[in-house]
Amino acid sequence: MGISNQEGRSIIVAQDGSGHCRTVQEAIDLAPAGSAGNWTVIRIKRGVYKEKVHIDKPFLYLKGEHANDTIITYNDYARKRFPDGSEYKTFNSYTILFGADDIVAEDITFRNDAGRGELVGQALAAYVDGDRVCFRECRFIGHQDTLFTGPLPDKPLQGGSFGGPREGEPRRAVHRQWYDRCYIEGDVDFIFGSATAVFTACDIYSRNRLTEENQANVKLHPHISGWVTAASTPEGRSYGYVFIDCRLIGDAPPESVYLGRPWRNDAKVAYIRCWMGAHIRREGWDNWNKPESEATVTYVEYESSGPGAVSHGRVPWSAQIDEAEAESYALGSVLSEGGSWDWEKRRLT
Incomplete structure (x- = not known):
């Protein structure tokens, strides 16, 4: 049994005025904070909603009509300046912030249109900072730092502040998120x-x-098109990012993209039965000029396939795991760490 659409707990967003609200943020503001078994469903009609959205209420279910046609987009970026002259920095650049637990989003595109990172800096499409948050058939589109999976690390590597709306929030041990049949660019x-x-x-x-x-803008790493992940898994956690049956695709040149590099030295990333295109570099992983991280990261693969899937050329501080080890990365095992989550029931009925 999934999430029922209870009478009086559904809000319709339509730009033509045929719903309860014309903007997504209006619907969020109107929605009551729910509880387990008492969700509010926000149905978003087709359209391009150019707005910066902030969600701070739990038990919301955002349902678009189709991700190709239901689009939330904005164009803030890290190098943009506030009226006082200070920069936005990374964490103010989001298009949408999911700042509460127990949220589901389905059939929606979240996009940041600011442009290339070489020109504007980081530009988040989504800032997701909650536990038991689920995305189904959604699209996340940007350039640099498209999808941030909070929380923030304990402290910045440089400077005294991350900036952004979650600075100073109490630290919690568990933040679990599930992205099912999504597209991330x-x-x-x-x-x-x-x-x-x-x-x-x-x-x-x-x-x-x-x-x-x-090309003239790519001054650092002129032969590298990118890194898929930059995990900052907290010390002591069993799991960070786990990709299961995913496809790593793109238009980047052959052998120009790394599977990941460690934002923090305990980064954990696993690719389980994933297809990898020719753009993936033979060595697979980058230490981000932090050789000490090679002894603390956990970078593993199981049954990778495709032209970018090689085992003999990977860095020695990554691992090809066996079937028994791969079983520990099953969806239920990962999402159940740190507390119960009825993730199988997070579906609209």
Whole structure:
């Protein structure tokens, strides 16, 4: 049994005025904070909603008509400046912030239109900072830092502040997220953060940033088109990012994209039965100029396939695991760490 659409707990968003609200943020503001068994369903009609959305209420179910036609987009970016002259930085650049537990989103595109990171810096399509958050058949589109899976690490590597709306929030031990049959597009570190996140049957698209028109802007790493992940898994967690039956695709040049690099030294990433295109580099993983991380990261693969899937050329501090080890990365095992979650029931009926 899934989530029922109870009378009086459904809000319709339509730009033509035929619903309860014309914008997504209006619907979020109107929605009551729910509880287990008492969800609010927000149905978003087809349209391109250019707005910056902030969600701070639990037990919301956002349902689009189709991800190709239901689009939430904005164009903030890290180098943009506030009226006082200070920069937005990474974590103010989001299009949508999921800042509560127990949220489901389905059939929606979340996009940041600011442009290439070489020109504008980081530009998040989605900032997801909650436990038991589920996305189904959604699309996340950007360039650098497309999808942030919160929480923030304990402290910045440089400077005294991350900036952004979640600065100073109390630290919690568990942040679990599930991305099912989603499409995620970007180039540099475009899936990054500290959450335990499982990606099932997703398409992970690496954009080519080494185009002729952009070549003059690519001053650092002129032969690298990107990194898929930059995990900051907290010390002591069993899981970070787990990709199961995903496809790593894109238009980046051959051998120009790494599977990941460690934002923090305890990063954990696993690719289980994933197909990898020719854009994936033979060595697979990058230490981000932090050789000490090679002794602490957990980077593993099981039954990778495709032209980018090689075992003999991977860095020695990654591992090809066997079937028994791969079983520990099953969806239920990963999502149940740290507490119960009826993830199988998170579906609208």
